[in-house]
Amino acid sequence: MSAEDKANGTSTEVPAVLADAQSRLENIYQRLDVSDDARQRLAHPHRLLQFSIPVRMDDGSLRVFQGWRVHYDITRGPAKGGIRFHPDVNADEVTALSFWMSIKCAAVDLPYGGGKGGVQCNPKELSRMELERLSRGYIRGVYEFVGPDIDIPAPDVNTDATVMGWMEDEHNSIARRQLPGVITGKPVGLGGSQGRVEATGEGALQVLNIWADKHKKKPKKLTVAVQGFGNAGYHFARAAEAQGYQVVAVSDSRCTVYSADGLDVEAVHEGKKKGSLKPHCKGKKDQGKILERDDVLALDVDILVLAALENAIHEDNVADVKAPVILEIANGPVSSKADAKLEERNITVIPDVLANTGGVIVSYFEWIQNRTGDYWAADKVSERLEQRIREQAELIFQLSIDEKVNLRTATYMQGIRRITEAMDNRGSQRYFTGDQ
Numbered sequence: 001m002s003a004e005d006k007a008n009g010t011s012t013e014v015p016a017v018l019a020d021a022q023s024r025l026e027n028i029y030q031r032l033d034v035s036d037d038a039r040q041r042l043a044h045p046h047r048l049l050q051f052s053i054p055v056r057m058d059d060g061s062l063r064v065f066q067g068w069r070v071h072y073d074i075t076r077g078p079a080k081g082g083i084r085f086h087p088d089v090n091a092d093e094v095t096a097l098s099f100w101m102s103i104k105c106a107a108v109d110l111p112y113g114g115g116k117g118g119v120q121c122n123p124k125e126l127s128r129m130e131l132e133r134l135s136r137g138y139i140r141g142v143y144e145f146v147g148p149d150i151d152i153p154a155p156d157v158n159t160d161a162t163v164m165g166w167m168e169d170e171h172n173s174i175a176r177r178q179l180p181g182v183i184t185g186k187p188v189g190l191g192g193s194q195g196r197v198e199a200t201g202e203g204a205l206q207v208l209n210i211w212a213d214k215h216k217k218k219p220k221k222l223t224v225a226v227q228g229f230g231n232a233g234y235h236f237a238r239a240a241e242a243q244g245y246q247v248v249a250v251s252d253s254r255c256t257v258y259s260a261d262g263l264d265v266e267a268v269h270e271g272k273k274k275g276s277l278k279p280h281c282k283g284k285k286d287q288g289k290i291l292e293r294d295d296v297l298a299l300d301v302d303i304l305v306l307a308a309l310e311n312a313i314h315e316d317n318v319a320d321v322k323a324p325v326i327l328e329i330a331n332g333p334v335s336s337k338a339d340a341k342l343e344e345r346n347i348t349v350i351p352d353v354l355a356n357t358g359g360v361i362v363s364y365f366e367w368i369q370n371r372t373g374d375y376w377a378a379d380k381v382s383e384r385l386e387q388r389i390r391e392q393a394e395l396i397f398q399l400s401i402d403e404k405v406n407l408r409t410a411t412y413m414q415g416i417r418r419i420t421e422a423m424d425n426r427g428s429q430r431y432f433t434g435d436q
């Protein structure tokens with residue numbers, strides 16, 4: 001794809017991230033009896049919208065940002081997935097992310113298809129007011145494409161509850177109706193759910209706990225390094241430390257902080273809020289040290305947690321990985337080629353499409369609460385989250401044993417099986433030719 005095509009997301013070639021994401025399907029199709037109809041439908045997104053968002057900047061100038069929203073598959077229900085604000089957002093990436101959302105929602109049996117959205121921008125260079133105008137402009141661009149029964153956006157990279165609140169407000173101002181179920185991950189005061197902010201990180205920890213239980217590993221004996229200290233990485237690290245895991249490293253887009261004695265996650269987070277990551281270690285003279293940003297990937301730890309962006313581990317750095325277990329909290333952090341190399345080395349990957357489902361599961365709970373008007377206490381949310389993750393993860397772990405496949409393949413098999421069953425339920429060639 002040319003650089004220009006990449007920038008405006010208009011290439012007609014099959015682009016890189018999406019092609020990489022879809023390349024995993026062949027392996028799944030070989031193991032499942034998937035109809036040709038379903039294969040064809042899963043090869044392309046259901047629909048993709050690209051639109052311009054004109055924003056009046058604080059200095060009076062106008063900037064036009066590019067926005068996207070993709071519904072990859074809507075066979076099992078309305079599209080569901082986050083909106084990210086990032087300089088690298090393009091049509092290819094958003095489509096790949098919406099493909100993963102389709103697999104993910106089906107893998108944990110949510111009544112949703114997969115969607116995703118994004119704006120190509122650098123939110124770090126925008127003022128609060130510019131960010132609000134951009135968020136509201138996004139909704140004006142996507143208005144007919146979203147709705148509680150059409151597509152329900154949520155937070156993703158660089159978007160949070162405040163952004164979702166602005167978006168909900170803009171949507172409902174246009175609709176002249178209160179429709180809180182149009183978006184999830186909102187502030188609690190605007191109909192958001194208790195526990196949504198923590199859900200992705202805490203859900204990932206629950207999946208890790210299930211893995212640890214099955215392998216008779218005690219958290220206190222496990223060292224953990226976390227790449228990415230945004231919402232999901234921070235809440236994972238905080239909850240993991242509280243359960244006794246030794247969180248020895250975390251990193252952000254600038255550096256890695258490391259302490260062999262275990263970091264004080266809350267203190268590191270406080271430091272980050274004030275400007276930059278600094279090592280902090282409870283009750284020790286030696287507070288640890290600062291390493292290069294990517295050093296986190298090569299640390300000799302028991303669990304490497306990937307909570308930043310896609311393609312963090314690729315063909316060129318996969319050989320550096322020393323951890324025997326990788327937990328994927330970001331979407332698509334290991335390329336398919338790197339994944340094959342990890343498998344050759346017997347490195348266990350607990351995949352994104354299972355490990356990071358806590359966020360979308362609590363989004364589902366939020367949507368239920370918005371639609372019924374019955375709001376749940378925090379305890380009920382965490383109880384239901386744990387129950388859903390345990391139930392669905394147990395099925396996937398068992399499938400991986402029965403089929404002798406890794407956890408990613410088992411999760412894809414579970415998701416694809418549910419999606420293609422719903423496709424076939426609507427009528428398939430086999431049905432019309434009388435073969436079933």
Ligand code: GLU
Nearest residue numbers: 081082154156359360363
């Ligand atoms: N952006 C999150 C994800 O990738 C959450 C999606 C949602 O809650 O709809 O899973």
